[in-house]
Amino acid sequence: MVLTKEYRICMPMTVEEYRIGQLYMIARHSYEQSSGGEGVEVVANDQVNDEVNGVGQFTEKRIHLSSHLPYWVQSLIPKIFYITEKAWNYYPYTITGKCSFIPKFSISIQTRYEDNNGTTDNCLGLTQEELEQREVDFLDIAYDEIKPHHYKEAEDPKFFKSQKTNRGPLVEGWRETHQPIMCCYKAVSVKFEVWGFQTKVEEYVQGAIREILLLGHRQAFAWMDEWYNMSIEDVRDYEREMQAKTNIKLQSTIENVVTNEDNDSNSSKPQTPKTPKSPKTPKSTSSTPTGDGRSWFNWN
Numbered sequence: 001m002v003l004t005k006e007y008r009i010c011m012p013m014t015v016e017e018y019r020i021g022q023l024y025m026i027a028r029h030s031y032e033q034s035s036g037g038e039g040v041e042v043v044a045n046d047q048v049n050d051e052v053n054g055v056g057q058f059t060e061k062r063i064h065l066s067s068h069l070p071y072w073v074q075s076l077i078p079k080i081f082y083i084t085e086k087a088w089n090y091y092p093y094t095i096t097g098k099c100s101f102i103p104k105f106s107i108s109i110q111t112r113y114e115d116n117n118g119t120t121d122n123c124l125g126l127t128q129e130e131l132e133q134r135e136v137d138f139l140d141i142a143y144d145e146i147k148p149h150h151y152k153e154a155e156d157p158k159f160f161k162s163q164k165t166n167r168g169p170l171v172e173g174w175r176e177t178h179q180p181i182m183c184c185y186k187a188v189s190v191k192f193e194v195w196g197f198q199t200k201v202e203e204y205v206q207g208a209i210r211e212i213l214l215l216g217h218r219q220a221f222a223w224m225d226e227w228y229n230m231s232i233e234d235v236r237d238y239e240r241e242m243q244a245k246t247n248i249k250l251q252s253t254i255e256n257v258v259t260n261e262d263n264d265s266n267s268s269k270p271q272t273p274k275t276p277k278s279p280k281t282p283k284s285t286s287s288t289p290t291g292d293g294r295s296w297f298n299w300n
Contacts, residue, residue: 011184137210164224
């Protein structure tokens with residue numbers, strides 16, 4: 001059975017404000033978290049037009065994360081390992097999928113944003129079967145704990161106060177009283193069809209996604225004074241600038257890793273080893289996936 005969780009993350013802002021804050025947060029967070037050959041590499045970021053959803057933005061990213069995985073997973077994968085993420089953003093609705101070179105592994109995410117505090121029961125229009133399998137998890141950006149190595153007092157909503165909007169610090173029960181407020185609804189399905197590892201891997205991935213969502217949304221609020229006066233054009237310019245810097249930062253460290261590995265291999269082996277074949281990656285496409293046609297991230 002596919003493990004599906006619906007995360008509901010309330011934010012002390014409107015849906016329109018969140019659109020700017022989210023783009024700013026993702027671009028800055030990706031740059032700050034990219035180091036040592038790991039992080040987020042942007043492959044494509046293009047405008048798309050869909051018959052149902054209208055004009056949107058398609059992005060394709062490679063998320064390099066080998067050392068962030070548990071040791072029992074690292075032993076099964078190459079030194080340089082990444083997950084491909086493809087996303088179709090028709091704000092306030094988005095579709096995201098992630099796949100890797102690991103067979104029978106996939107992640108799919110549907111997201112919608114509404115100006116409420118998480119009270120819509122079926123915001124994403126899930127089927128009855130999906131609703132029965134769904135587990136709802138409310139995230140509190142102020143009072144849910146994050147891992148110690150991610151914690152920064154300056155990014156703690158319990159202490160942060162926006163100078164431009166006068167919002168914050170967030171007090172206990174803020175989701176019931178704060179105005180404005182919006183909610184990010186995310187239905188996350190994780191599938192890993194390998195006997196003996198399925199439950200362990202799916203639960204680990206859901207836990208990792210929850211931590212990323214919690215950290216990112218804390219930062220989006222704590223960085224509010226940096227992005228609050230930006231227009232959509234301003235934040236798109238910032239996004240392109242940071243993506244270029246992140247790609248340069250990431251590629252230089254990846255090249256160093258490859259060079260060091262080649263040197264180590266050559267020094268320990270007198271003969272030249274044959275170059276292994278690279279694993280196949282899914283063909284890039286900016287077409288919006290349909291309900292049944294999501295083979296771009298499913299590995300069966």
